[in-house]
Amino acid sequence: PTVLATIHKFPSLEPSHFEAFPSTFLHAPLRRDILHRAVIFEGDCHRFGLASTKTRREIHGSGHKLRPQKGTGRARLGDKSSPMLRGGAVAHGPRPRDFATRLPRKMYDMAWRNALSYRYRRGQLVVVEGELEMAEPDKGLALSVLRAHGWGNEGGRSLLITRFERYNLKKAMAELGAEGRVLTVGEVDVKDLLEMGRIVIEKEALLHFQEEHSEE
């Protein structure tokens, strides 16, 4: 079974024609748990994991024993870098490490299809034919296009997905982070697909997603 998606002209957004997509791609039933797993997986992989503390071997200082083991009437002490002491090391503190987790490829693909289906069902997937590109790298021009369609901040912001890098659009939208975001197909994550008010995607980009993330 297939579902129909309206393909629009850009920037007028005049409906051009319908195209059929498999319902497993754009009309899959919502799997909140799979989306959750994919978003957490992406978050884990994006972590830098740079938090670092010094162990008692790394703290500056010698290993000389601060006071005799017995006879002073006070607690026994070794060297100055003990975690018990002020100025000493952190015991079991964070170390730079890799937080990446793994997720089965088919699960990730399913999450991708699920995210697009979620958008499609809400009418938040706007498919555009040709290139999503501005005539000039002009911020005001981009802003006027977004305002005209209610795609900007007032409409919950938009994610513009292009098949290849569109120089003018990227430059125009560079300072319009509050209105939306531009990404190429390789830069998109499942989280990005779910975040903003809508997705405006080039038809070629959507077909690329279909090729990459279909059930096969």
Added chain:
Amino acid sequence: MAIARPSPSLKFLLPGLFLGPVRHQQSRSASIVSDLRNVASSYNKRIRRGRGPSSGKGKTSGRGHKGQKQHGKVPAGFEGGQTPIAIVHGPRGWDNKYSETMSPLNLDRLQSWIDQGRIDPTKPITLKELVDSRCLHGIKDGVKILARGKEELKTPIDITVSRASKEAIKAIEAAGGKVVTRYFTKDGIKSIVYPHLFKTPRRLANPTARKDIEYYRDPDHRGYLSHTVTEGESPSLFWKIPGPSKVGAGPQNKGAGAAQKKAKEENRLF
């Protein structure tokens, strides 16, 4: 928006006013990203020991009072040097390496698979369909169909497996289906379930062991060899059904019998 609920005492006096449990207002956030969660069974309470009484694992942290086990550990089964009970008694029984483990398949699971559309009841159900649709996780020495959830089976099916329980046979035939039990060897199962591993098509073996031959000759088991059992013959290869003796033996054949006996006598060596 909370729905006003009458107090418990009034519930009985005014049954019409009982509106049921209060339903929480659905909250809708700007994006689903703030409302993503995994299935409930994937969340497990983390046990942090020694962090206060309310956690349930405070103070002694689940170790009890004093003793070697609170301060350290004791090997499992160790009795302080006394010969452990497992060594005193010795091993129990033995493992029969010739026993066959049948993978069970219950009727409730089969019906569920048919309802989900994972198995097509209009086509014959073989071991391949069961494995490919993951109705069975894998097949050991064979498949036995069992009758858990027999009331749920409503679809007529045509199924061939290694063995079938009495109740399962009854339930399948009550639903209008057909069950046939057939002898499968491990290689036979492999050739059915993974035919792409074989360059040439394989024929299936027939039973050679007496126990297996008798099983598949029995019409009560819906065995595929039950058609070879003539009327008045029992499926057993040894035991005969008591009653009238061999068909054909009687006064009419006395002449033929006498001729046979004479031929035997002529042939005797001593």
